[in-house]
Amino acid sequence: MAVVRSMPTEEAEALLDLTRELVAKQVAPRAAADEDAAQFPRDVFRTLGAAGLLSLPYPEEYEGGGQPYEVYLQVLEELAAGWLAVGLGVSVHTLSCYPVAQFGTDEQRAARLPAMLSGELLGAYCLSEPQSGSDAAALTTRALADGDGYTVTGTKAWTTHGGVADFYTVMVRTGEPGPRGISTLIVPADADGLSFAAPERKMGMRSSPTAQVHLDGVRVPLADRIGEEGIGFKIALASLDSGRLGIAACAVGVAQAALDAAVEYARERRQFGAPIADLQGIQFMLADMATAVAAGRALYLTAARLRDAGRPFGKEAAMAKLFCTDAAMRVTTDAVQVFGGYGYTTDFPVERYMREAKVLQIVEGTNQIQRMVIGRHLTRP
Template identity: 70%
Template sequence: MAVERTLHTPEAEQLLELTGEIVDKEIAPRAAGDEENSVFPRDVFATLGEAGLLGLPYPGEYGGGEQPYEVYLQVVEELARGWLAVGLGVSVHTLSCYPLAAFGTAEQKAAHLPAMVGGELLGAYCLSETASGSDAAALATRAERTDSGYRVNGAKAWITHGGQADYYALFARTGAPDSGARGISCFHVPADTPGLGSAAPEHKMGMRSSPTAGVLFDDVELDADALVGEEGRGFGIALSALDSGRLGIAACAVGLAQAALDAALAYSRQRRQFGSAIGDFQGLGFMLADMATQIAASRELYLSAARLRDAGRPFSKQAAMAKLLASDTAMKVATDAVQVFGGYGYTRDFPVERYMREAKVLQIVEGTNQVQRLVISRHLAKEG
């Protein structure tokens, strides 16, 4: 079942139709096998770039699609419905483009954005560290001033596409060790820069096709023009990017939940017990009704937040709400889908056990759901 679309232009409709075709023909059929074997589908991202789907929310003058975020997120949902590693990978890549697209100079944009949004390059977002996950302002990776630019030393952790990316949107401390959020700057760092390396990928319970690894910086020399935005203003860039990134995670969560519901519905119609399809029993029918309702509510919440963003209005609180509700919904729906399948749902013969394992990470990435509640409560306090 394709996503329920909320579109306003023929071009947007064509984008969703194209995405659905790619998902059904090239993405969904290989998801289970590649996840089982931890295969990173780099070729899929090249295909999406060629189709114009990797730069949808960015300016056309640099090769982007100039689409509203409302449209872009529905494309992400459709991709995640077919394979979460791809949907989340597109969300992370879009996140990695944001600092340069929003805060870079005209020269930086002209030099880097066309290859980034066109799919020639795949990006990663380097913010988290082993000791600064939820407390992102406590990061310790340092970028010291040199005569020609900056020298970076430190290590990042839990980086999606770590070791596979062609460039990194890096956040490092340029101020004093105790400067907190005020002493952080943003940099654009090509992956082939000398001194930059990666740790072995993490062994995860799900999302095995999406590499997550530490990224290491050992006397990495950067030119001055690697700085994105003003020195010391990087934490504001990071938070601004994460507001948009949380909407990407919400869209991924809805896509995964939709896939779980589709599988549960199909099984409930073919599986028979006591002479009837199990979907005809009220207890299971009510469970499916709740799953569908939660998905629809989550979808409308992320679309509502996207419309605020597209209108240039504040949307940070709504982005946190959307990420919170959608990822909790994905976990609940995937768990209920396993229940619908009964014992078969606990086996790898059906996809719902994979959906359940994958859903969990969505409650953690780009700010845990506990952090989302903190963000929301702080907004409520200010409004009060």
């Protein structure tokens, strides 16, 4: 289905065309088989890195793409429409790089970002713990000051790319209980004392490993702390504001893929002597699905433009994450309904879209948390 998008420059339009070509040739064709086999597509991320798609919203001086968030999110949408594990993986990698890019020193940015953004390295973001998911400020992973660094002990949970990432952006407790005692460290995958549990067995996103990360006396130099000690929770929240827009864009991508599949099927499937697309009941479903997709896209782009303009966008990011992911769940469920019994089989992709959409209502802050965030913005000075 043709989609009219906002492209500020010819360069951005070319970037989106490149993304579509890569998705059509190297991403979408292998999605179903790799999902069935729970095969992580590390080579795809290297390809995307070589094409410049892992670096889009970061400065050119550090080998970034220098693109506005508005453009980056539309690229994410295309990637997620082809394969959510890839689109979400790029979003998580971007989230993992954000603390260095935004809060690191000039020396840290120069030393780390080029490798992070080139595709040479893949990142993971470690905030949640087994007993502190939505209540992230209650994390207990402890980093004890030890000479010129820290010794870190604890367990992180629900880590996308856990066990396959090359570096981990880890929120740790360096001080008092609560949000003011949290700091941010970068931990390389080969650090002594770092290990990983077996990947979680999930209903969807099987090719994207999600695993606990165990830190048993991991030694982290002081130079690998990002920002001042005690501002880690501020870094985490700032990262999540941007990351939620990535989830919103991925949700719209999955919903668009489900809508396209449903429209195509409705045109071809014949019942009562005519295509089911001629039935008013089907047309109304497709109309509602298309409206939800368009509304979600407009919402995340509006939030992205605020971010690009340097204006506050936290409330709008929460709104976009909430609306787009709920819409993706409805649209994918309706797509299965359009397919009827066939939609419940693995012969068609809509059942996979439906399973994938569910996790988007949970990751990077459940939609109940998004409602709390929005409510606080509305009711507090």
